[in-house]
Amino acid sequence: MPTTLELLWGSADRPRRGPKPSLTLERIVTEAIDLADTDGLGNLSMARLAERLGCAKMALYRYVPGKAELTALMLDAALGVPPDNDVAPTVAEPWRAYLRPWAETFFERVRVHPWANEVALGIRPMGPNELAWLDSAVAALAGTGLTAAECFDTIALLLGHARGIAQQTASIPGQEDFESGIARELGQVMAAQAARFPHAVGAFAETLGGSAEETGRDNALGFGIDRILDGLAMYMSTRKR
Structure with a gap:
């Protein structure tokens, strides 16, 4: 049987022996993703997948x-x-101009597939797409003066932030306003406990006092990305000095 690495990087799409297959590896993976998206990774099994595909386990x-x-x-x-990194080299801080949409796009990918965070844990083989994410970010940081280890640490910070926010918001699909949703859930509690937790209640009241654009609420993803990149820019400047 093929190993995980061979499956990720190999080109074989059908078994070498036996009758002509009615399935393809691509179809199996696509259906498995749909099943995990709908029912969760814990409910994905080879038996359920086979039933979905209309074949024997x-x-x-x-x-x-x-x-x-x-x-x-x-x-x-x-x-x-x-x-794609189509940022013009003449742009000020081209690494920043690419890494922000890079992190935002990664967030969107894992947000629609909440199980991806669980699968990505630990030491494991990487496939061509995942390695391409790493390669594109390292390429964007080339020439900044960072060491290879610092480039990888920067990527880890951005990925960790994107994964954390995606995990937090994945449980409320279709909810555009996370903070106001939390406030609604805790509305009665906050009203009754305002004297006990004045800072949290006051902060929620302030963020709900206007639109998201006016108050800056529900911007944890972008705020975190920008602060990581701000810190990186400052660190680069000290390196140059």
């Missing part, structure tokens, strides 16, 4: 050895390719 094992290999393929497919 054993037929799936001719393509993937098990769920671990399947989820690795799912993650790489769900991430897709990173955005």
